[in-house]
Amino acid sequence: MAAEMSIVHNCLIRGINSVYNQCINVATRGTDTDKVDFANYAFQWTEWVHEHHSSEDNTLLPPMGEIARVPGLMDVNTNEHAGFHDTITEYSDYLKKVIQGKEELLGEKVKSLIDSFMPELHTHLGNEIETLVNLEKYAKVDWDAWFKKKVGRMVKESMGQYEYRISIFPLSIVSHDKSFGDGVWQSFPPIPYMFALALRWMYMYKNQHWWRFAGCDFKGYPKELPFA
């Protein structure tokens, strides 16, 4: 459970790194199309963070405390989510305006907005893993099995939405490095090969111009960042 969560957190970190490392060059030498695509890519990352945290707050974390017989045990995570809510919203609002043509893409501005929330978010992503590891102390529960079942249902529900399939799902695929540690997480996410292939063809190409800024390709292997 903690391992799977840490993979997702690493994907989030890999995603924001790709924005941080390319924003200056996209803003200075990118075309208008590059800038709008980049703003969309960066904006989708904020949507992903939002989706990740709201599903934790609403569906995943509260039952953990109940099962552990310590209601509110995992509230510490929800409280930390609230800590960077406003700053991340300021960042996503700015990106939205760039997409709408109401603001110019300024690399330094993107960097300073990321600097306003990312240290706290980064600390939170680490802290949350600790709380998941510590759960083992509270109840003799097969947490891995519980988590797998719960997350399986959550993913099924999310993938039922077309918008999710063409926005957050592709971003998660291009943010996961399957080559890490000699491929120790190659089979993550646990999607059968043929099904993954079908999903790729059906949904990842729809907004493919956004995903070109990601650290990994459609198969989940590292690639050059075009504006780094």
Ligand SMILES: [Fe+2]
């Ligand atoms: Fe998380």
